[in-house]
Amino acid sequence: MVGTLSKKFYGTDNYIVYLMVGNMQEKQVRDKLVRKIRVAHIITESWFIGGAQRNTLLTISGSNRQIFDITLLSGPGQPEVSLLDEVSRLGFDTYVVQHLVREVNPMQEILALTEIIRIFRRQNFQIVHTHSIKAGILGRIAARICGVPIIIHTVHGLPIDERTSNFYRKLIFFIKRQAAKLSDAIIVVGDQLRQTLLDERVCNSEKIYVTRVGTDFERFTNLCFDANIKKKELGLSQENRIICNVGAFTEFKGQDILIEAFSLVKQQLRGEKLALLLVGYEREFAPVIRKQIENLGLQDSVIVAGPRLDVPELLHISEIYVQASYREGVSRALIEAMYSRKPVVATAVGGTSELIEDEKTGLMVDAGDPISMANAIRRLLTDKQLAANLAENAHKKVNPEYSAQNMVKQIEEIYLKILRQKKLG
Secondary structure (H helix, E strand, O other): OOOEEEEEEOOOOOOEEEEEEOOOOHHHHHHHHOOOEEEEEEEOOOEOOOHHHHHHHHHHHOOOOOOEEEEEEEOOOOOOOEHHHHHHHOOOEEEEOOOOOOOOOHHHHHHHHHHHHHHHHHHOOOEEEEEOHHHHHHHHHHHHHOOOOEEEEEEOOOOOOOOOOHHHHHHHHHHHHHHHOOOOEEEEOOHHHHHHHHHOOOOOHHHEEEOOOOEOHHHHOOOOOOHHHHHHHOOOOOOOEEEEEEOOOOHHHOHHHHHHHHHHHHHHOOOOOEEEEEEOOOOOOHHHHHHHHHHOOOOOOEEEEEOOOOHHHHHHHOOEEEEOOOOOOOOHHHHHHHHOOOOEEEEOOHHHHHOOOEOOOEEEEOOOOHHHHHHHHHHHHHOHHHHHHHHHHHHHHHOOOOEHHHHHHHHHHHHHHHHHHOOOO
């Protein structure tokens, strides 16, 4: 039997597959005629400490499985919340690179590189997509050694801010320039990051692509829970007005500045029952934060909640969201708060200006300035109309531009564009 020609669309706007459909099921024909593109993502840390892991998870989970066959490589993760486990549960292949760790250790790096090369040689990937600094360097070297046709790296943020020494800044961009030579494309999560790479001559403009930070907005819609019970779980009362911050406890996230600002607001608004809710992994800066809370006598009003899976609910019961960072790429936590219609106070760093227009979609303050931060928080607590206007404008700013679907579509279009350029697809 001769099949009839049908035009079927799979994936992005630029990828059309023609199938002969006759006496066989369409899926059977597709599986015979369309060879999937094998993609490896590699990232240093598997446990969910920040936006890079979330971005990678959404990129993998939202991928078009009719076109792409995805594998994840990562360093070891924490068993309770591992990116490797999440990806594996979704039905994708995963590999643990045992020696790929965050700490700098030349012997570990050599062993990790050897592990990665062994996996790449065995799996025959068409695309290697790297994330984070160490995995970005080792992954791209391994991919080049193994002859992987397409090598892509995503810059989720830069490990520098205004306080960074000139020597360290020059070193970081020297390394990035060398690594960029191994890349067919550099993806950045914001326009400001793109401009910084161009200013530092990391690579030419044709190699850089901007994709918006993807956020799973569905997690933040149609929530069904009792707000008073949630407050009680945190040791708070119904009357508490909650100021929320989400981020790993690292020095550059600025939780110490936020706590100082919160202390000032409590002194200024003594009649209010205020609470500060800090959500995130307790990394190296956590002891400093806990000591500061104790020294300021804020044990009853600052909640160190640790890592939580119920961030949508925690944002819902919060009145204000504050980003206190010294540096950011484009903060997913900030996007989530804006989508949740929370008025925000944010430091004017990195790509934050792409999200926050001062006095329109939020209030901007200088990083490291607790007095300005306190004043902005107090304004939102005392001016309900201002808070409501900013919250609604913030929601409109991020929805739907920063959706996970948009991000995945943009990334897959980059894959397919480079495949065509190299005459591989």
